[in-house]
Amino acid sequence: MKNMIKSFASDNNAPVHESVIRAIAEANQGDAIGYGDDVHTLKAEQKFREQFGKDIAVYFVCTGTGANVSALDHITRSYHAVICSNKAHLHQDECGAPEKYIGCKLLRLPSEDGKIKPEQMRPLMHSLGFPHHAQPKVISITQATELGRVYSVEEIREISRFANEYDLYLHMDGARIANAAASLNVSLEEMTKFAGVDVLSFGGTKNGAMAAEAVVFFNQDLAQEYEYTRKQSMQLISKMRYISAQFSALLSNDLWLQNARHANAMAALLADKISDISGVEITQKVETNAVFAMLSPKAIEKLKRKYFFYMWDATRNEVRWMTAFNTTEEDIENFVDALKEAL
Ligand SMILES: Cc1ncc(COP(=O)(O)O)c(C=O)c1O
Missing domain, CATH: 3.40.640.10 (Type I PLP-dependent aspartate aminotransferase-like (Major domain))
Structure with a gap:
């Protein structure tokens, strides 16, 4: 890699x-x-x-x-x-x-x-x-x-x-x-x-x-x-x-919960930031730490040069973007910028 x-x-x-x-x-x-x-x-x-x-x-x-x-x-x-x-x-x-x-x-x-x-x-x-x-x-x-x-x-x-x-x-x-x-x-x-x-x-x-x-x-x-x-x-x-x-x-001091809350919040932030970008369609309600979206194969290709993520359903150009306990707001900002550029 x-x-x-x-x-x-x-x-x-x-x-x-x-x-x-x-x-x-x-x-x-x-x-x-x-x-x-x-x-x-x-x-x-x-x-x-x-x-x-x-x-x-x-x-x-x-x-x-x-x-x-x-x-x-x-x-x-x-x-x-x-x-x-x-x-x-x-x-x-x-x-x-x-x-x-x-x-x-x-x-x-x-x-x-x-x-x-x-x-x-x-x-x-x-x-x-x-x-x-x-x-x-x-x-x-x-x-x-x-x-x-x-x-x-x-x-x-x-x-x-x-x-x-x-x-x-x-x-x-x-x-x-x-x-x-x-x-x-x-x-x-x-x-x-x-x-x-x-x-x-x-x-x-x-x-x-x-x-x-x-x-x-x-x-x-x-x-x-x-x-x-x-x-x-x-x-x-x-x-x-x-x-x-x-x-x-x-399982001490609610670390499991803090980690999960943070990961979920980062996915919600990502979804919020891309929700009105034309050319991206969110395909699942964002309830946890994953965002599923459809976008053009060309944009996927370009974005993949900078970020690693999986194609979820190639038949409809649907990808999965996942956040974790260590995802930062800055990571999201940078990703959204790269996405806009790719589009
Ligand atoms: C829903 C679900 N179940 C189970 C697993 C466990 O997989 P592994 O055997 O890779 O730990 C995963 C991992 O991606 C998963 O997403």
Whole structure:
């Protein structure tokens, strides 16, 4: 990658937050028992309990794909099906890992904004009890969605009620759960446990950590023996203390929330500044830290010479610009200037 000014491609391209780096350095003293049997991990688990209540089971893993796949693998059998949106990371961006490791069918529902609704799922319930069809067992929703959109707490509750009606589990891919909570201005607990989520993939990496993700079970029965699934899924990290220390930093003094609020605010600022520029059309409501927009291929090409970002949908020249905890107002100003020049 050459001479890049700034990336607006993904919050994955942001650095690790300095408080997280400090926490890693502080944990880097002497020996600690490996695989999570250490004081740093105990402390980080406690931090999760402060957010989600005592009645949870939490396990640390190192990738979001690993969190999703191992959690879903654990709660399904191979003849089950997982319902998700056709925009789900699970379906589009996990290189077939769900198919390979979970072994389940993914039943993808069409969605423009990454959200799915109970009325779309109802027809799939006809398969229940019919031995020729994969049996729907889990609904997996992404909060915030791959399109930067957010389910309201009531929308999640509605999906959860539907799941209960048919004895399905509700999984949430929360790779950007912090951005969603900041956007809705609700607690993490309200949006997950109290809304009926059974198991959550909790994302730390996009929020300022380095390879720190977690699987949080609210349905404790489902957590039974997950530790074996985690190991089989190659997600049990030997030097766990360095992952745990990162969570302790993010979940202290609301750092997770500040980071998410800032990233969201920068996306809102970008959207505001480009909203009346002719030649750019914002395609999704900006609710978290992503701006999706359509512009001419020529302008995209020019802008890409200065900034790194992804084409989202080449068929309609739609790009994704993403902000992170480290995006500054000046970064936005410069980007908007470069955009105007490119147009
Ligand atoms: C919605 C969503 N889920 C999960 C992930 C986790 O991916 P990874 O395995 O790269 O950590 C991502 C990363 O981009 C994501 O956007």
